[in-house]
Amino acid sequence: MSLFFIKRPNFAWVLALFILLAGLMALPSLPVAQYPDVAPPQITITATYPGASAKVLVDSVTSVIEDELNGAKGMLYYESTSNSTGSAEINVTFVPGTNPDLAQVEVQNRIKKAEARLPQTVLSQGLQVEQASSGFLLIYTLNYKDGAANKDTVALADYAARNVNNEISRVNGVGRLQFFAAEAAMRVWIDPQKLVGFGLSIDDVNAAIRAQNVQVPAGSFGSSPGSSLQELTATLAVKGTLDNPEEFGRIVLRANEDGSAVHLSDVARVAVGSQDYSFESRLNGQRAVAGAVQLSPGANAIQTARAVEQRLTELSVNFPEGVGFSIPYDTSRFVDVAIDKVIYTLVEAMVL
Structure with missing residues (x-):
């Protein structure tokens, strides 16, 4: 084969140029990451069932979904984890x-086929x-900067969950x-002895909270059908959902006959507390809230990391006073170094 190209140098040059052009055209579409993507495709299913134990999750959620996954086209295997915090994950x-x-x-x-057998709380x-x-x-x-007056980590986690995470996900x-944190939530710590003393149960408390913490339409004045002389209509706005611990504390569990x-x-x-206390993040010994980004299959690691950093910079303009962000772990830095070494080696080879 080598003799063939030695006798036809022009053909060899043309073929080499074609290979070079093809490589240059394919270069922008190549995935860039720290390690090659050699693992088979993996889809992750995450379900949340607040207050449920690991066994309840397995019986009512995980096993139901797994039954429907059996026989999926191209599926190799699946594995699941259920924990006592009310969350389940199936890979x-x-x-x-x-x-x-x-x-x-x-x-x-x-999953759509399994929804009819899943608890309504999980679906919601x-x-x-x-x-x-x-x-x-x-x-x-x-994290809060040094000297910040307020260092409420629960409030910071709630802010990140509502205003930062969705932007980064997009x-x-x-x-x-x-x-690795949770939104703020209204926490209700029940005294079992007092509950039994009043002849009530946990179900009574749950039912009362659901019934009295709801937003309902109140209608309007002057809407049809009505008098033809009616010129104005007014929509009624009433307070429905409760906002603070005092309002929740006034929820009526039972009305007695004596009034x-x-x-x-x-x-x-x-x-007011955290929705979940399973995680605690620290940066240089100081409490913080953290988020971990996983790369989409085939995406460019360097471009994605730079885009995330740029979006965080844009969002930081509206951060609460005394709050900043940092990126303590970034694998794209290693990719940058590796690419620099490849370019250096390529230039060195061309010179030689």
Whole structure:
């Protein structure tokens, strides 16, 4: 074969140029990451069932979804975890070469069939079906700067969950975002002895909170059908959902015949706290809230990391006073170094 090209140098030059041009054209579309994506496609299903034990999750959520996943086209295997914090995760692995988008659609269709057998609370919380590369691309943190007057980590986590995470999730190339904190929530600590003393149960408390913490339409004045002389209409706005511990404490659990009533504050302590206390993040010894970004399959690690950093910079303009962000872990830096070494070696080879 070498003799063939030695005798035909012009043909060899033309072929080499074609190969060079083809490589240059394909270069922008090549995925850039710290490690090659050799693992088979994986789809992650996340479900939340507040207050449920691990066994309840397995019996009522995980096993139901797994039954529907059996027989999925191209599925290699699945593995699931259920914990006592009320969250379950199922990782579905497909055979190598499977299109990740088609695999995600297949999983979503299977979950749709299982929804009729899942608890309503789980459906209201939402089932997340995501595809992402294994391992974290980067981890970002929000933390209070030195000298900040207010260092309420619960409030900071709530701000990040509501105003930052969704923006980062929409960045091109981000496959999945894991948040190591939780939004603020109204916490109700019930005193069992007081509850029994009033002849009430946990179900009574749950029913009262659901019934009295709801937004309902109040209608309007002057709407049709009405007098033809009516010129104005007014929509009524009434307060429905409760906002603070004092309002929750006034929820009526039972009205007695003598006109007295048992309120939530009579049997429980109500306060604003974190929705979940499973995570605690620290940066240089100081408490912070952290989010981990996983790369979407085939995405460019360097471009995605830079886009996330740029979006955080844009969002930081509206951060609460005394709050900043940092990126303590970023694998794209290693990719930058590796690419620089490749370019240096290429230039060195051309010179030689």
